[in-house]
Amino acid sequence: MKRYFIDTTATVIFFTIIAATTELLIAGLEPRQVLMTRLMTIPAMIITGRPYGLWRDWFFAKTKPKRAVAKVLSDVLAFISFQVPVYVATLLIAGATASEIGAAVSASIVFMVLLSRPFGIYLEIVRKWAGTAVR
Numbered sequence: 001m002k003r004y005f006i007d008t009t010a011t012v013i014f015f016t017i018i019a020a021t022t023e024l025l026i027a028g029l030e031p032r033q034v035l036m037t038r039l040m041t042i043p044a045m046i047i048t049g050r051p052y053g054l055w056r057d058w059f060f061a062k063t064k065p066k067r068a069v070a071k072v073l074s075d076v077l078a079f080i081s082f083q084v085p086v087y088v089a090t091l092l093i094a095g096a097t098a099s100e101i102g103a104a105v106s107a108s109i110v111f112m113v114l115l116s117r118p119f120g121i122y123l124e125i126v127r128k129w130a131g132t133a134v135r
């Protein structure tokens with residue numbers, strides 16, 4: 001239960017800060033809109049936070065990256081292979097068309113690549129601090 005709490009909390013904090021900053025400063029949403037958007041996405045992060053942590057652990061155990069570049073690549077591949085299906089399912093539930101899904105996923109992959117390693121490092125730091133690091 002502690003690992004579920006740590007992975008989920010780390011996910012919610014990291015992605016709420018990143019997404020809120022992006023929505024406010026880049027997309028130009030009003031603070032009220034940012035708050036509403038973040039409140040709506042937190043349940044999805046609560047559902048997927050720990051499962052992603054487990055997926056990432058499994059992926060790293062299988063790939064055993066040693067060098068920095070291998071760790072970056074492993075984080076990118078683990079993140080994309082987990083998050084793209086989750087994002088597609090979310091878009092389908094929201095009623096997006098196939099072309100809308102294609103456009104949204106294509107655009108989001110850029111952010112996934114950029115954020116996957118920083119999030120992986122952050123998750124490792126939080127886990128070490130909380131005593132739940134994978135050994």
